[in-house]
Amino acid sequence: MDLRIFTEPQQGASYDTLLSVAKATEDLGFDAFFRSDHYLRMGAADGLPGPTDAWITLAGLARETQRIRLGTLMTAGTFRLPGVLAIQVAQVDQMSGGRIELGLGAGWFEEEHKAYGIPFPAERLARLEEQLEIVTGLWATEPGATFDYAGVHYQVENSPALPKPAQDKIPVLIGGHGAKRTPRLAARYADEFNMPFASIADSERQFGRVRTALEEAGRKPGDLVYSNALVVCVGKDDAEVARRAAAIGRDVAELKANGLAGSPAEVVDRIGAYEAVGSSRLYLQVLDLADLDHLELISSRVQSQLG
Structure with missing residues (x-):
């Protein structure tokens, strides 16, 4: 079971904070550092000092880490034109020496689009399919050849399809709960299918749809x-679990029902249940980015027990 650290910087994090977490991720033996792609905080968080851009962040981390994989869960298709995104991701992959992964989704948070003047079209899933075709097509085009695409929402003509990734x-990640279109897109374009914030039963059901x-x-x-x-x-005892839950404004019982919460032994057992339905990689959503001791505990007492 691979464990990856997944951050939500829109809730409040500077680049320096993210760099500290990424370096801890690397030093503690985790597989990867991923971040969300949002421009507006959610819930009661103040969001200070303000949003950071996902791909600018990853470009910086690409030069300041050596081993860990880096990526987005998920880049919003509404934020970037597909040709520009293909260039950005390929460049950051070169900067990292070939450690980048692209999670790409349709975009869903309408308020952040309004807050920063970003169009929020109704046909986002149709646009996502065309974006996936263009981004993967540009990367797959042989050097010296050109790429063309005539879609409903995007047209590409005589593109040199450069630069190439390292x-x-x-790897392309697609995820979500949709019963029909999402599995179909994953089957056509994805290297990984991610089920976000889902129960064991719902994960098993959706993984089955994707396999079909x-x-x-x-x-x-x-x-x-x-x-x-x-x-x-995770906490060494009930008091530490309660303290960490309070720090992120969550209830312990709710976290145990819907996430990975409790003692290291409890969390290892819970991970085993997800593994039993086919999951081989977990993105651990870490919400208190100042608590690096939390990462150390997960590394020493949870990750160490996984095969």
Whole structure:
């Protein structure tokens, strides 16, 4: 089971804070550092000092880390034109020496679009499908050839399809709860399918839909990595769990029901239940980015017990 650290900087984090968490992620042996792609805080958080851009952040971290994978969960398709996104991600992959992964979604948080003057079209899923076709098509185009695409929402003409990533293929993550279109998109474009903030039963059901879609698309069910994103709150004892839950404004019972919370032994057992339904990678949503002792505890007492 791979454990990855997943941050939500829109809730309040500077680049320096994110750098500290990324370096701890690397030093403590976690597999990757991922971040959300949002421009507006959610809930009661003040969001100070303000939003940071996902791909500018990852470009900086690409030069200041050596081992960990880096990526987004998920980049909002509404934020960037597909050709520009392909250039940005390829460049950051070069800057990292080939450690980048792209999670790409349709975009859903209308308020942040209003707050920063970003269009929020109704046909976002249709646009996402065209974006996936363009981004992956640009990267896959052989050097010296050109790429063209004539879609409803985007048109690409005579593109040199440059620059190329450092990796032969940047892993693409697609995720979500949708019963039909989401599995179909994953089957066509994804290297990993992520189920965000879902129960074990819902994860098993959605993973099954994705496997069926893969078979219908002529791919093998084992071609994809299946993963979950879950909030994490671990403590050496009940008092420490309660303290960490209070720090992020959550209830312990709710966290245990909907995330990975409790003692290290409780969390290891919970991870095993997700593994049993097919998940082989977990994105641990860490909400208190100042609490690096939390990461150390997860590394020493949870990650150390996983195969």
